[in-house]
Amino acid sequence: MPKFLVTYHGGSGVPSDPAAARMMRDAFASWASSVGAALVDPGGPLGLARTVSPTGTTDGQAVAEIGGYSMVEAAGVAEAAALVIGHPFIGRGGTLEVSEVIDLG
Numbered sequence: 001m002p003k004f005l006v007t008y009h010g011g012s013g014v015p016s017d018p019a020a021a022r023m024m025r026d027a028f029a030s031w032a033s034s035v036g037a038a039l040v041d042p043g044g045p046l047g048l049a050r051t052v053s054p055t056g057t058t059d060g061q062a063v064a065e066i067g068g069y070s071m072v073e074a075a076g077v078a079e080a081a082a083l084v085i086g087h088p089f090i091g092r093g094g095t096l097e098v099s100e101v102i103d104l105g
Contacts (some may be wrong), residue, residue: 009095
C-alpha cells in the first residue's frame with residue numbers, strides 16, 4: 001500500500017506550559033488511535049534545520065518551514081488526506097501537506 005508523508009506547517013508549535021503540552025499530546029494520541037494501523041510512523045516535531053546545497057550549508061534556515069511530520073498508508077492521496085482531516089494540529093491553526101512517497105523499487 002502506498003505511503004504518504006504528512007508535513008506540518010505553521011500552527012502554534014509545542015507549548016511551554018506542561019498542562020497545555022499534555023493536552024496537545026493527548027489530542028494527538030486520540031487522533032492516532034482513530035487512524036489505527038494506517039499510521040505507520042507517528043513522526044514528531046522538528047527543530048532547527050541546516051540546509052545543505054552545492055554552495056555550502058546554512059544553519060537554522062530552510063526553504064519551507066516544516067514543524068513536524070507523520071507517515072500514513074492509504075490507497076491513494078484522497079484517502080490519505082481524509083485520514084488527517086480531524087488532526088488536532090489543524091485546530092491549532094496549522095496546515096498539513098500530504099505527499100505520496102514514490103516507491104522506486
